[in-house]
Amino acid sequence: MTPAALEAIGLSKSFGGLVAVDDVSFTVAQGTLTALIGPNGAGKTTLFNLITNLYRPDAGDVRFLGASIAGLAPERIAGLGLTRTFQSARIFPGMTTLENALVGAHRHLRGGPLAQMAWLPSVRDEERRVTARAEALLELVGLAPFRRAPATTLPMGAQKLLEVVRALMARPRLLLLDEPAAGLNDSETAELSGLLSAVRANGITVVVVEHNMSLVMEVADEIVVLDAGAVLTRGVPADIQRDRRVIEAYIGQGAGAH
Ligand SMILES: Nc1ncnc2c1ncn2[C@@H]1O[C@H](COP(=O)(O)OP(=O)(O)OP(=O)(O)O)[C@@H](O)[C@H]1O
Numbered sequence: 733m734t735p736a737a738l739e740a741i742g743l744s745k746s747f748g749g750l751v752a753v754d755d756v757s758f759t760v761a762q763g764t765l766t767a768l769i770g771p772n773g774a775g776k777t778t779l780f781n782l783i784t785n786l787y788r789p790d791a792g793d794v795r796f797l798g799a800s801i802a803g804l805a806p807e808r809i810a811g812l813g814l815t816r817t818f819q820s821a822r823i824f825p826g827m828t829t830l831e832n833a834l835v836g837a838h839r840h841l842r843g844g845p846l847a848q849m850a851w852l853p854s855v856r857d858e859e860r861r862v863t864a865r866a867e868a869l870l871e872l873v874g875l876a877p878f879r880r881a882p883a884t885t886l887p888m889g890a891q892k893l894l895e896v897v898r899a900l901m902a903r904p905r906l907l908l909l910d911e912p913a914a915g916l917n918d919s920e921t922a923e924l925s926g927l928l929s930a931v932r933a934n935g936i937t938v939v940v941v942e943h944n945m946s947l948v949m950e951v952a953d954e955i956v957v958l959d960a961g962a963v964l965t966r967g968v969p970a971d972i973q974r975d976r977r978v979i980e981a982y983i984g985q986g987a988g989a990h
């Protein structure tokens with residue numbers, strides 16, 4: 733039997749007296765795109781932080797492709813092929829758009845002093861392949877014309893798209909995206925939607941935290957709804973859209989709703 737891409741099992745995390753994540757369990761099948769939604773403060777980002785062990789859970793286990801990754805260092809988890817992006821774009825200043833994308837591929841480029849010997853044909857070939865892939869991904873999201881521009885000069889939406897490209901350069905087996913459409917205009921959102929469809933078509937499993945409901949309804953196979961740290965419900969987009977409890981959870985947060 734193929735293992736699930738991701739299993740969160742009874743994850744909990746409190747900050748002082750506040751229970752941010754409360755006994756959360758869910759499973760993500762390989763090759764699917766799951767959207768994680770819920771009102772502001774529901775615990776979505778904290779859940780990503782627990783999965784990638786940026787925060788140590790108070791309780792629970794995380795299985796990635798059938799094996800527990802609980803307690804592994806975040807870099808180690810990334811090295812296994814579990815890649816994430818952050819809610820606010822993290823662009824490397826002093827680097828071009830293309831160089832920012834290439835940073836994502838570092839786990840595939842040979843390490844050590846030998847790798848510096850760019851005159852070795854094998855290293856040159858590899859670099860050429862990786863660069864070609866970065867350029868193809870930048871093209872896919874409309875950033876190719878800016879590949880030589882300093883990444884910090886890109887508009888915020890473009891920086892967020894670049895972060896997704898950089899994450900994909902790591903050739904992840906599971907990709908966690910935290911609000912990739914936040915701050916994107918309509919055409920950038922359309923680029924993102926196209927990119928997510930392409931990612932899914934390539935068999936990469938994705939979990940995306942997102943407030944943009946039309947994007948979520950368009951790309952998600954399944955939706956997990958978090959409210960006040962716990963799983964409120966889960967299901968296919970058509971069912972979630974009609975679920976009164978979901979609508980009420982969002983209304984409950986008042987003007988904060990997106
Ligand atoms: N490092 C921290 N220290 C203290 N409290 C925290 C910390 N991180 C998150 N929290 C709290 O945990 C709760 C869940 O926060 P979290 O950022 O996970 O929510 P979210 O669902 O990602 O919200 P948003 O949609 O606004 O990004 C919030 O009440 C938040 O204030």
Ligand SMILES: [Mg+2]
Pocket residue numbers: 776777778819
């Ligand atoms: Mg968040």
